[in-house]
Amino acid sequence: MDGTPHQGFWVDEGAYDDYARRIDPTGDDVRTAADSHVAPHVELAGDGFSAMGAEAGFSGAYASRMRSLQERLGRLGGQWQQMGDAARRTSANYDAVEADQQATIARLGRELG
Numbered sequence: 001m002d003g004t005p006h007q008g009f010w011v012d013e014g015a016y017d018d019y020a021r022r023i024d025p026t027g028d029d030v031r032t033a034a035d036s037h038v039a040p041h042v043e044l045a046g047d048g049f050s051a052m053g054a055e056a057g058f059s060g061a062y063a064s065r066m067r068s069l070q071e072r073l074g075r076l077g078g079q080w081q082q083m084g085d086a087a088r089r090t091s092a093n094y095d096a097v098e099a100d101q102q103a104t105i106a107r108l109g110r111e112l113g
Contacts, residue, residue, distance in 0.1 A: 016091030020084035027080030034073035041066045 042063055 011094055014091075016087045016094065020087040020091075023080055023087075024084045027077045027084065029077075030073055030080060031077030034070045034077065038066055038070040038073060042070060
């Protein structure tokens with residue numbers, strides 16, 4: 001910075017869209033991980049933790065925990081997607097405001113000139 005005070009803010013063109021494109025795969029990865037790595041463990045086949053584990057409630061507790069984890073990962077992946085969507089909306093809003101301000105400046109230039 002050159003020491004000159006700056007007011008407002010500036011966003012590099014395409015920054016919001018670039019951000020959205022970079023984080024979109026993360027949401028997909030998290031949701032895929034939930035489906036690929038956690039979902040197979042939600043239901044225990046057969047005796048899973050032996051008959052004793054089923055009687056003691058351990059099998060049920062384990063399955064419940066895995067189901068909860070799968071749901072939380074799914075929501076987390078969705079939140080990453082929401083961040084990307086918000087960045088895209090912000091980009092559109094920013095572009096609209098910039099265009100409006102440019103039009104106002106141009107109009108004022110014509111009126112004053």
